[in-house]
Amino acid sequence: MMERILPIAVLLLSTRLWADSSQLPPPDQDPFVGEWMQVNGKSLPHITGRYSRTISREAEYVVFSSYDSKQRPPDKTYRIKCDGQLYPVPGNTMLSCEYSSSRSVIGTTRQPGGTVLYWSREVSPDGNEMRIFGFKDQQRKNLQSIEILDRVK
DSSP states (O other): OHHHHHHHHHHHHHHHHHHHHHTSOOGGGOTTOEEEEEOTTTSBSOOOSOEEEEEEEETTEEEEEEEESSOOSOSEEEEEEOBSOOEEETTTEEEEEEEEETTEEEEEEEOTTSOEEEEEEEEOTTSSEEEEEEESSTTSOSEEEEEEEEEOO
């Protein structure tokens, strides 16, 4: 009996692992890669000022750089794997992210003092807009904010 169950268990496990790893698109096909500019008036609550974010890939690592209207070099830069694990990023913050599809990512940010933020981000089908949704709860049911960024490059 065990001889029959073991091959089936191995097959199911390998299929599950393949499915999870296939969510991470190859770096040259990742729709998040590029330069993004925050859009005044589209985000809720409304955001003022100019803010941009650059996302690039180094193999399985995602590299984020963010800028305000006048800062060069970047205000913040960090490099993490989007594998669902928490990683330290600037500001004594921990961040996790995980691709839920090739065009969407879910994540958690743990800030100093214990505040936990839940979010997801997605790229529009045409690849020109990124929306970042902030939620009050881990189940991502109670929407708190929507940040909209347009592709610059």
